[in-house]
Amino acid sequence: MGRPGRNFNFPDPTRVTIQNPTHFCTKEMAVALYNQETGSEAKNFSQSVIDWFSETAFSAGWTHVTPIKNGDQPGMLLGLDFGRLTPELLRIE
Numbered sequence: 601m602g603r604p605g606r607n608f609n610f611p612d613p614t615r616v617t618i619q620n621p622t623h624f625c626t627k628e629m630a631v632a633l634y635n636q637e638t639g640s641e642a643k644n645f646s647q648s649v650i651d652w653f654s655e656t657a658f659s660a661g662w663t664h665v666t667p668i669k670n671g672d673q674p675g676m677l678l679g680l681d682f683g684r685l686t687p688e689l690l691r692i693e
Contacts, residue, residue, distance in 0.1 A: 613661040613680045627674040
């Protein structure tokens with residue numbers, strides 16, 4: 601699971617608002633999270649990093665995940681569609 605050293609937290613969809621339902625994760629943070637959680641030593645924003653990040657984001661409750669590979673700010677854009685929330689995503693018991 602995680603490796604010793606600095607612990608990075610995966611973006612939490614419960615921390616966004618209706619007014620701003622998105623979160624941008626830089627490519628550097630995506631790679632750091634991937635390495636921390638898989639024990640890998642990836643250095644690039646590769647397809648395996650993107651695939652892992654997307655699967656993890658959907659599992660965490662994000663409803664939209666968009667990899668941005670080109671431009672000034674490559675990374676992962678996460679979004680939450682509040683109309684698609686379920687009690688499980690809201691963590692309501």
